[in-house]
Amino acid sequence: MEGWVPGNLLRARAALSAAIAVGLLGLSLALVPAPPRIDPGLRGPEEPRSHEGIPTSCSDCHAGLPESLSSPVAEFNASVHFDELVTCVDCHGGDPTASTLLDAMSPARGYVGVPNTTAANAACAGCHSIEAAQYRSGVHDEALPGGDSVSASCVDCHGAHFILPASDRNATTHPAREPGTCGGCHTEAETAYEEGAHWRRVLEDLQGATCSDCHRSHDILPRDDPASSMHPRREPATCAACHSSAASISGWYYGVKTDRLGTYQESYHSRALKYGDERVATCTDCHEDHAVRAATDRASAIHPDNLPRTCGQCHDTEYSATIAQGLVHDREAAHSGELRWGTEGLTPAERSYYLGPFDLGYWVPLFFGVLIPSMLTLLALVVILGNVRMYLEARRK
Amino acid sequence: MTKGTGGETGEVERFTLHQRVQHVLLFIPFFLLVLTGFPLKFPNEWWAQPAIDLVGGWEMRGLIHRASGLFIIGLGVYHGLWYVVVDRSPKKILPRKQDAKDFLQHLKWLVGRAPKPRYGKYGWVEKFEYWGAGIGMVIMGSTGLVMMFPDWAFNTFPLATYQVLWVVHSNWALFDTLVILIWHMGNVHFTVKHFPMDRSWITGRISRKRLKEDHPLEYEEMQPKESEPNATE
Numbered sequence: 347m348e349g350w351v352p353g354n355l356l357r358a359r360a361a362l363s364a365a366i367a368v369g370l371l372g373l374s375l376a377l378v379p380a381p382p383r384i385d386p387g388l389r390g391p392e393e394p395r396s397h398e399g400i401p402t403s404c405s406d407c408h409a410g411l412p413e414s415l416s417s418p419v420a421e422f423n424a425s426v427h428f429d430e431l432v433t434c435v436d437c438h439g440g441d442p443t444a445s446t447l448l449d450a451m452s453p454a455r456g457y458v459g460v461p462n463t464t465a466a467n468a469a470c471a472g473c474h475s476i477e478a479a480q481y482r483s484g485v486h487d488e489a490l491p492g493g494d495s496v497s498a499s500c501v502d503c504h505g506a507h508f509i510l511p512a513s514d515r516n517a518t519t520h521p522a523r524e525p526g527t528c529g530g531c532h533t534e535a536e537t538a539y540e541e542g543a544h545w546r547r548v549l550e551d552l553q554g555a556t557c558s559d560c561h562r563s564h565d566i567l568p569r570d571d572p573a574s575s576m577h578p579r580r581e582p583a584t585c586a587a588c589h590s591s592a593a594s595i596s597g598w599y600y601g602v603k604t605d606r607l608g609t610y611q612e613s614y615h616s617r618a619l620k621y622g623d624e625r626v627a628t629c630t631d632c633h634e635d636h637a638v639r640a641a642t643d644r645a646s647a648i649h650p651d652n653l654p655r656t657c658g659q660c661h662d663t664e665y666s667a668t669i670a671q672g673l674v675h676d677r678e679a680a681h682s683g684e685l686r687w688g689t690e691g692l693t694p695a696e697r698s699y700y701l702g703p704f705d706l707g708y709w710v711p712l713f714f715g716v717l718i719p720s721m722l723t724l725l726a727l728v729v730i731l732g733n734v735r736m737y738l739e740a741r742r743k
Numbered sequence: 744m745t746k747g748t749g750g751e752t753g754e755v756e757r758f759t760l761h762q763r764v765q766h767v768l769l770f771i772p773f774f775l776l777v778l779t780g781f782p783l784k785f786p787n788e789w790w791a792q793p794a795i796d797l798v799g800g801w802e803m804r805g806l807i808h809r810a811s812g813l814f815i816i817g818l819g820v821y822h823g824l825w826y827v828v829v830d831r832s833p834k835k836i837l838p839r840k841q842d843a844k845d846f847l848q849h850l851k852w853l854v855g856r857a858p859k860p861r862y863g864k865y866g867w868v869e870k871f872e873y874w875g876a877g878i879g880m881v882i883m884g885s886t887g888l889v890m891m892f893p894d895w896a897f898n899t900f901p902l903a904t905y906q907v908l909w910v911v912h913s914n915w916a917l918f919d920t921l922v923i924l925i926w927h928m929g930n931v932h933f934t935v936k937h938f939p940m941d942r943s944w945i946t947g948r949i950s951r952k953r954l955k956e957d958h959p960l961e962y963e964e965m966q967p968k969e970s971e972p973n974a975t976e
Contacts, residue, residue, distance in 0.1 A: 614783075616786075617783055617786045618801065620786050621782075621786070621792070621795055621801040621804075622800075622801055623801050623802075657897070661894055663894040663897075663898075665894075665897060665898055666898045668897065668898050668899065668900070668901065669897045669898065669902070671901035671902060671903070674902065710907050710910050710911060710914075711910055711914070714910070714911075714914035714915075714917075714918065717918065718914070718917060718918050718921065721918070721922075722918075722921050722922070722925055725922065725925050725926045725929070726925050726929070727853075728849070728850075728853065729925060729926065729929030729930065729934075730929075731853035731854070732853060732929075732930075732934075733929075733934055733935050735852060735853060735855070735859075736934065736935045736936055737935045739859075740935065740936075
């Protein structure tokens with residue numbers, strides 16, 4: 347071809363490689379993830395909504411009444427419901443536009459006064475339909491006979507007038523206040539919980555698990571219900587939501603280990619549980635349900651000193667201190683009283699204590715890891731080649 | 744018995760009834776152990792739950808596994824005692840130097856560099872399997888017995904020891920099962936000669952033709968009693 351001289355070839359190659367380089371660069375830039383866009387809706391509270399046109403006759407009157415009748419108004423006006431334009435009528439009925447007091451608060455105009463539990467729950471459900479549906483599937487709703495409150499209804503946990511989102515420090519459902527709220531009825535659980543490590547963490551930086559993290563908020567079920575987050579078959583996953591999630595609690599930050607579910611699943615307990623044996627130990631059987639403490643805490647059920655008793659609860663055996671020698675769903679070591687993150691740096695004495703003599707935990711699996719594939723490959727080769735030989739010899743005859 | 748009759752026709756005894764019964768009493772509980780053991784080692788495999796259901800549930804799994812294990816331990820003890828106390832002539836199954844030589848020659852034969860080694864009643868192939876099963880019984884039986892009494896074990900050894908026992912037990916089980924699958928199936932079932940199986944384990948007999956092919960030394964041993972002179976001399 348005319349003009350197809352080495353110089354042109356060189357230029358063609360240069361152009362081609364440049365094109366490829368540009369293409370690759372463009373491709374790699376396209377593959378770089380875009381920085382996440384921040385949804386303007388997540389930036390913070392919106393502008394306060396206008397209360398214009400909402401009749402104020404209820405609060406005008408009540409503000410001048412004695413404490414028990416005026417404080418609801420003050421509380422309500424500081425609540426999230428006030429900001430969201432919920433009004434007195436939505437729960438109490440009546441007609442604030444009426445010209446007289448008697449008309450405004452007449453049953454004929456829908457006035458119910460203090461609503462009973464059923465009516466109050468129904469009023470909440472008018473807006474909070476998802477939460478209401480969850481609540482109705484839970485144990486608290488089941489325990490409400492007739493409409494009188496013997497179990498927790500919406501207002502028992504959230505308050506009636508001074509309702510705030512759980513992120514607000516003054517909310518009854520804020521992490522720092524939730525245990526007190528639930529503890530209003532569940533006193534023993536609250537007392538035990540407040541001895542545990544979760545509560546200590548809440549007091550430090552609000553990061554510890556509180557009641558609803560384990561029991562859920564609205565669809566709370568008794569432990570023997572298979573759908574309960576605390577049912578033995580679901581409990582490991584419930585705890586693992588934090589304790590096996592490096593995204594939820596990173597070990598380096600919290601000083602706790604994160605592969606709790608994976609190491610539990612290696613145990614006989616977990617295997618038996620998988621096949622339906624619900625008598626076996628799940629998380630709370632060893633770590634306690636509410637007073638969950640670190641293994642390094644002398645009062646902890648899993649502190650080495652207390653392990654003979656803790657394991658003996660189910661196994662019906664007098665255990666000796668030997669039971670505490672070794673690692674329970676822990677690839678490193680937590681029993682020495684300090685957290686360790688690997689087997690490096692262990693003294694020979696520690697190594698044999700945690701891993702057995704001669705570090706058998708390392709050498710034995712390695713032995714089988716070599717023996718099984720190499721031996722079987724050899725045997726398979728002998729068998730296959732032997733058959734080839736037998737076939738050839740049979741054909742030769 | 745049939746010993747002493749020459750020629751390549753007819754059959755001779757390969758396994759006694761006593762041996763054949765022990766073989767069946769070994770492999771039935773072995774299958775049960777495999778079936779009830781591996782769902783515990785591999786709980787997340789698709790076949791794990793069906794295997795548990797097949798044997799009648801979780802509780803049954805443990806019962807069958809322990810009963811089968813104890814049965815094989817008993818069988819092993821019985822077998823050992825029989826050859827130590829009653830029948831004191833198990834010479835043919837004892838390993839000899841010749842087995843190592845045969846093994847090397849067998850490897851050469853596989854690649855066509857030597858004639859096939861001339862085996863007696865039991866060559867290294869059979870001895871490997873026999874003694875492998877024996878070592879397996881000791882390893883599986885001892886680790887299994889300890890794990891049958893976990894509370895005693897927890898009070899006696901550090902937990903790491905117990906975990907090592909589990910690693911040994913479950914890995915040796917895997918090894919044993921794969922050896923049976925590859926070696927045993929490969930040598931007496933899925934071979935060019937015997938497919939679908941060598942019937943000796945049922946009939947206890949082997950044809951003289953095959954005896955001459957596969958166990959020439961044993962075949963020749965039978966000949967001198969005949970009128971023919973010994974072929975090897």
